[in-house]
Amino acid sequence: MTEESSTPRPSGPTVGIIGGGQLARMMLEAASALAIDARLLATTTDEAAPGMWPHTSVVEDLDDGAIGEFALECDVLTFDHELVDPEVLEALERHGHVLRPGARALSFSDKAEQRVLLAAAGLPVPRFAVVHDLDELEGFVASVGGWPVVMKPPRGGYDGRGVHVVTTPEAGLAVLEGTGGTVVVEEFLELDAELAVVVVTRASGGQVRYPVMQTVQVDGICHIVTCPAPLDEPLLTEADRIAAAVAEIVNAVGVLAVELFVHNGRVLVNEVAPRPHNSGHLTIEACVTSQFENHLRAVLDWPLGRTDLVGPAAAMVNIIGEAGTGNPATNITEALSVRGAHVHFYGKSWREGRKLGHVTALGPDVASAEAVAQQALDALHSR
């Protein structure tokens, strides 16, 4: 009896996925039915995707040597995350490798670049500045009428990591010193709501967008996503229009998620992520085509699938490691006894605050769907 990993592969194009997190895992779940020859490049086996895909390479670092070697066996490279060194990405493109999204669009994950480019394009964003020292910070604070302000590093922060609501010069100085000298600072806004739009752009052009989602963040981490977002139609239309424009400005390919603030009846761009996104997880069951399938279709330059909801409403809640409750996966049977709950685990080991999975439910309205998803989540976190 032999462990066998060099089995025949599909004859279609080869997609290399860089990064082995849950986004990669859900892409691979979608790749199977399309018989896409998908390969995975990961840096550790202690994450979501390597344990469920045979065509996985594990390397020490995602440096130019490792990615360059991996790229040789792939027709197209795409990404689980945007944490690869931009210079490595640019070098890959110079050597003729096909990156989707491309290095330019990926660099747009830099929050300083995002804000500058979007503001220059006339899109509504919170008032912001890119600051390097306390003088510049205090100048910005004065210009927006005083503390508090929000400070975040241009790169590497996600799920709220590195985002600080700062109320004093001392705290601002500490953030500046802790983040290497360049910080994005923006006005602190009381929000009416947060929205997200998942946009998909095919490599040769052509864009589809999912219905506008409402997201609920706690400490910067997405906890709940619901669809349709329960806001007035003009606001939703504006969110959709802005997201479409952002994807064009960025030259996006594949999924790009646009996170939006609603403040005083206006829609503002918060952040942009050039990849499948937590706000789109509910599309697996709730939409005709999931964001993961559409991402693969887009980067392969295949026709995109329908994005409309299959039912009236849907909700998703994240399964996040909680102190004192142990691994929620051990309670899966209790969660599955909640009728209509779709439980997704990512195969990750438990850690407090870690996204371990999510639960989606459909329903006749958002409240019903959310109640089902929440009931299953409570069951997972029981004991």
Add this chain to the structure above:
Amino acid sequence: MTEESSTPRPSGPTVGIIGGGQLARMMLEAASALAIDARLLATTTDEAAPGMWPHTSVVEDLDDGAIGEFALECDVLTFDHELVDPEVLEALERHGHVLRPGARALSFSDKAEQRVLLAAAGLPVPRFAVVHDLDELEGFVASVGGWPVVMKPPRGGYDGRGVHVVTTPEAGLAVLEGTGGTVVVEEFLELDAELAVVVVTRASGGQVRYPVMQTVQVDGICHIVTCPAPLDEPLLTEADRIAAAVAEIVNAVGVLAVELFVHNGRVLVNEVAPRPHNSGHLTIEACVTSQFENHLRAVLDWPLGRTDLVGPAAAMVNIIGEAGTGNPATNITEALSVRGAHVHFYGKSWREGRKLGHVTALGPDVASAEAVAQQALDALHSR
């Protein structure tokens, strides 16, 4: 850079799937989100599942040595097909391994046993006999009023293989000689329709059933499945009632599919398959919980998921290798340009008559759904 297959595994129960065909592949696609520790035992890498699952063992034969060794690492064993030697299965149970379904239910895939047991239980079946020579065959033919009759071997036949419509004693003798001496013979019926009911039984008891499907067979191979079946409600209720009874009689665990004839306004049991079934493939998109997820939940003794349709109607067409058209996978982009078509390939190499995948579509009614699925299928078979 190393090919890595010994990655951390989910902490849940270990399910061993015996057989590496498309049913195993679709079970594994469902296993991923539930973080089930699934392992696969296959006899060749040239089939559907081994290429997409890292925890795969490939052996020469599914004999007692190979399965016995595999069983040691699994909490529960289940099956992609029913072609394992019944004596091997009984020996496994004697050694304390957990087979779901069990050896008894699997032996029910013997068509002679099926007919005898179901008839004894008072369920409606076509008139039949188990015959061993020409005398017995001609006696049966006389009892049903003459030729033609249908002859099939008790085991190993599926997708119409081995099923003969026989019109003369000479042809009957040839079938007897070709199949080792025991043949099931039954009356030839003009059919009003064929139906299928997918039943799921949880290991500790409790049964759910999917809506009754209509199937269209060509030369014994399933080509089209639609739901809801467009027949009068009393016939559908009768089909559902019969299927529920069959699963109980068989002591089914997991998915059991009951194929039914409708003849002269009566529902008769045709065949029973103790596993996920082609007639249930559309449940992946069309029902709240797919037959593959529910099969895993059932064999793990987890609560079963909802089986109702998520929309008004659905249709599935099989992608079957056709002479003269080459591998349909090369036309996938044309098929994906058909809006609403869900294309599933199984990663198998092309062979004429081989089931290579399927296409599902949902719609406001069966005709619309079938038209979409058929349009995508035509695109796959073009050129």
